[in-house]
């Protein structure tokens with residue numbers, strides 16, 4: 001029997017650690033939850049008196065308002081929180097490695113390792129350590145080796161895998177009512193007891209039948225596999241969108257017809273300019289790397305193609321813009337509406353908008369950008385990273401960040417919808433049309449606009465996966 005968890009520490013106050021542990025605190029008022037991070041600015045934002053939280057997520061503010069200062073705390077004192085905790089979530093970033101062995105594919109586990117070493121250095125009593133970060137198979141084994149090699153006498157560490165399946169933009173709803181909570185443990189009596197201790201935390205609000213317990217390695221691989229399958233559906237429908245544009249079929253009708261088959265189902269069949277976000281590409285590349293490491297090149301090639309199709313889709317869309325604007329966009333102004341990788345988040349990691357703006361700038365266009373939630377500094381940072389040879393002054397000569405969609409569109413030749421923000425559906429498109437150069441083009445990369453209505457106003461409209469000739 002493991003004693004009930006009374007104090008939780010979460011290492012990493014990012015998009016996963018922040019919302020996940022804030023919801024645990026809200027739903028478990030008897031447990032004290034401390035979320036720690038080395039990034040002081042991030043912790044200061046979580047603690048800000050006027051709740052200027054470091055990430056935007058619908059519903060998050062309300063959760064933090066209710067729990068912060070009651071049983072939810074944010075701190076940079078990593079050691080104190082580790083020492084006090086019965087259970088520690090490791091929720092640090094695991095980006096794709098940029099150099100060394102596996103560069104471009106493997107997950108960089110340096111942050112996981114440094115958090116693990118900190119736990120070993122600081123802990124003076126036994127703890128349950130939970131991998132929340134998405135990690136390659138058998139990372140738990142490396143964590144256990146590090147912990148056991150460095151721990152103090154009488155300290156034992158039980159390692160669990162508890163991957164997070166929340167989706168940004170709907171994170172709070174996902175956490176309140178998850179499809180499932182997955183907990184992996186060693187199938188030893190101690191492992192099973194630790195698993196039960198964590199399951200009891202979730203059982204405060206998640207029905208028991210939704211808490212799945214499996215072996216450690218299945219749990220680790222399930223997260224990579226789930227993201228690969230989701231991304232694969234997007235690449236599949238996107239590959240079909242290219243076929244639609246060239247055959248007269250309509251990708252939305254196709255998705256509807258396919259989705260009604262209960263074996264296929266309707267979700268994740270929305271054609272778009274491509275998937276983004278910090279996880280899909282990173283996790284598939286990781287799966288590719290693992291497949292190659294265990295000498296399964298055909299498996300690796302299969303999953304690599306999902307990422308290649310995504311690159312193709314972004315490239316194809318950017319090329320459509322240039323082709324349609326009479327084969328040149330030099331000195332033309334393109335208004336890009338949306339910069340986040342999806343609606344209802346301010347996160348821009350791997351956002352298709354970055355690739356689009358890059359292509360337009362390389363074609364010597366002027367670009368105006370509007371996004372309702374992405375901070376301006378983040379846009380400049382992303383553009384500097386994607387164009388490392390361009391000094392920021394050169395980027396800023398060609399790019400303007402606008403305070404509204406209307407301002408972005410003024411005097412532009414074309415509008416590109418890069419993110420499916422609801423407000424873009426509700427714009428007064430007639431007013432926008434009147435401010436633009438003519439002919440005025442709209443390229444709908446998210447299939448959110450009412451194309452016939454826009455054509456009535458006078459726009460020339462191109463939508464992903466729609467064969468209509470320009471009118």
Ligand SMILES: NC(=O)c1ccc[n+]([C@@H]2O[C@H](COP(=O)([O-])OP(=O)(O)OC[C@H]3O[C@@H](n4cnc5c(N)ncnc54)[C@H](O)[C@@H]3O)[C@@H](O)[C@H]2O)c1
Pocket residue numbers: 011012013014015016017036037038039042078091092093094111112114115132133134135164165166167168278279
């Ligand atoms: N973002 C998502 O939608 C999502 C969903 C499911 C799983 N995941 C996975 O969850 C993990 C975290 O993702 P994220 O989006 O929250 O990342 P993030 O970059 O937003 O947050 C990670 C935080 O960890 C902190 N950190 C790193 N090393 C640390 C250390 N040694 N001590 C203290 N703090 C440290 C960083 O400063 C950063 O604030 C990743 O493995 C990711 O793949 C992400």
